[in-house]
Amino acid sequence: MKSWWLLILLALPAPGLASGRAGDELLVFAAASLQEAMDDAGAAWQARSGQRVRVSYAGSAALARQLERGAPVDVFVSADAAWMDYLQARGLVDPASRFDLAGNALVLVAPRDRPAAVALEPAALLAALGPRGRLVLADTGSVPAGRYARQSLRTLGLWQALHGRRAETDSVRAALSFVARGEAPLGIVYATDARVEPRVVVVARLPAGSHDAVRYPVARAGMAPAARSAGFLAFLRGDEMRDALRARGFMVP
Incomplete structure (x- = not known):
């Protein structure tokens, strides 16, 4: 019996950690089509600030559903406004932090x-x-x-x-x-x-006028501490990131 309790105690997360994350580590959920650009951004921001950035990629729908179920994410980057609107309507992202990162074709x-x-x-x-x-x-x-x-x-x-x-x-x-x-x-x-x-x-x-404009909105997850992602969000809006996105073929608003 004692050995079973020991195993359970060893499996519990240590105080101050959430799912193995360091206190200032940033978890970003991003649309799969942004992988190379967001890998670049995470590496550049970590080199500049020392803050580790971990990015999880998938379809925007799957990521939005994970965030809705309580995933401990700091920043969400969608491949369309609809999924960001969905989360915003449920109070799951901070509308004041929201902006469009890029466009595509x-x-x-x-x-x-x-x-x-x-x-x-x-x-x-x-x-x-x-x-x-x-x-x-x-x-x-x-x-x-x-x-x-x-x-x-x-x-x-x-x-x-x-x-x-x-x-x-x-x-x-x-x-x-x-x-x-x-x-x-x-x-x-x-x-x-x-x-x-x-x-x-x-x-x-495909002609641009044949479909809605492709936009990638970004926002802080509503339950995440604002201070942890403030610097990274500012970096995403800066000239260095805009230049990196253009170099990879994205349109920049």
Whole structure:
């Protein structure tokens, strides 16, 4: 009996720590399409301030749900306004800290060994997909990249034409991976995703006016201490971060 109690006591977190986090460590939830840019930001801020930044990447929907369930996050970066609005309406982010970090565009990609341009019209897309291929995109019901893609395909009159020829994934990076591995002949991803994956090539660009503007809002999680993230949030708004985002292909507001 005593040995079981000892094991339980050893498993408990030490006083002053939350899930193994140091007191001033910053936990950031960020949309998967921001991975390289936020890795850069975290490293730059840690080098400047000494504060460790840990970033968790996934689809915005999954991250918002984790925050809603009480994940001990300090900063949330979404790939659309809708999920930030969702959290703000529930008092889970601080509206006074909210700002738009960057913008993006949507592109149609193919494996690099099939680099021919593809017209955004039904016959051309179906021909590029072949008899069994599917257009892969992020979940159109919850993931921002998928919702933007659905809007664009509907505006362009392509949604119904591609019925039964679409495959949805849990994040835009997952969609990118399917195309990069040659498991899908076409995919819709962000322009910045295509830049970081050498195994794909852009074969068409979806018109900006065919979908809502792609925005990445940032805010402090409402229950997190403001002092812990204040410096990092200021850094994200500064010229160094703006230049880094431009260098990676993002649009800066």
